[in-house]
Amino acid sequence: xxxxxxxVLVVEDELAQREVLAYNLEAEGFxxxxxxxxxxxxxxxxxxxxxxxxxxxxxxxxxxxxxxxxLKSRPDTRSIPIIMLSARTEEVDKVRGLETGADxxxxxxxxVVELMARVRTQLRRVRPATVGLRLEFDDIILDSExxxxxxxxxxxxxxxxxxxxxxxxxxxxxxxxxxxxxxxRVWGRDIYVDTRxxxxxxxxxxxxxxxxxxxxxxxxxxxxxxxxx
Numbered sequence: 001x002x003x004x005x006x007x008v009l010v011v012e013d014e015l016a017q018r019e020v021l022a023y024n025l026e027a028e029g030f031x032x033x034x035x036x037x038x039x040x041x042x043x044x045x046x047x048x049x050x051x052x053x054x055x056x057x058x059x060x061x062x063x064x065x066x067x068x069x070x071l072k073s074r075p076d077t078r079s080i081p082i083i084m085l086s087a088r089t090e091e092v093d094k095v096r097g098l099e100t101g102a103d104x105x106x107x108x109x110x111x112v113v114e115l116m117a118r119v120r121t122q123l124r125r126v127r128p129a130t131v132g133l134r135l136e137f138d139d140i141i142l143d144s145e146x147x148x149x150x151x152x153x154x155x156x157x158x159x160x161x162x163x164x165x166x167x168x169x170x171x172x173x174x175x176x177x178x179x180x181x182x183x184x185r186v187w188g189r190d191i192y193v194d195t196r197x198x199x200x201x202x203x204x205x206x207x208x209x210x211x212x213x214x215x216x217x218x219x220x221x222x223x224x225x226x227x228x229x
Contacts, residue, residue: 006127007031009050011041013059021054024112038062045077051127052119057086065100072101081122129167137170137228154212162205169228178225202226
């Protein structure tokens with residue numbers, strides 16, 4: 001799978017439901033990680049940094065509502081969208097789920113088509129480049145659908161890796177990305193790449209962004225990584 005495909009973590013203790021969700025998400029082009037319990041979900045979030053979480057409320061031991069509460073209370077995970085799945089239909093339950101931090105609430109049994117649409121809606125907020133949106137930062141415009149980039153209305157020539165790097169930066173301007181985080185997002189966690197490779201491609205991206213003049217918008221944060229702006 002492509003390294004820039006969004007990752008969805010499916011947390012569901014019922015095997016059949018978990019596999020159906022994973023199958024449909026993969027058919028939609030997502031990378032999927034699966035957890036059978038709340039405890040396993042917490043471990044996978046730290047290991048894999050998913051882009052979005054589809055989380056069942058009713059699970060033994062650590063419930064979905066508690067997983068949600070814990071993730072939303074942590075600065076490093078509170079921005080991950082969580083779609084809560086529940087057989088609870090009462091309005092008070094939905095309110096409780098949303099107040100705990102869930103970004104959306106879907107009642108079982110649900111339409112798979114509707115759930116996929118809700119996943120894409122949440123993803124549009126956190127990974128806009130993956131759903132074909134146009135990104136802008138200062139005078140830089142990136143069209144993720146046509147894979148074209150321009151600066152000050154002049155077209156820029158970028159390689160595929162530099163394009164994915166720029167997409168990552170432009171989705172969250174100002175955020176500092178470590179080399180390891182960029183490796184995971186741009187190259188993929190299943191491919192071994194030396195962290196020094198990131199520096200090489202950052203250099204190429206900087207050259208591409210300044211090919212028509214202008215200041216280098218990529219900032220090096222000593223000891224931490226890189227950021228746009």
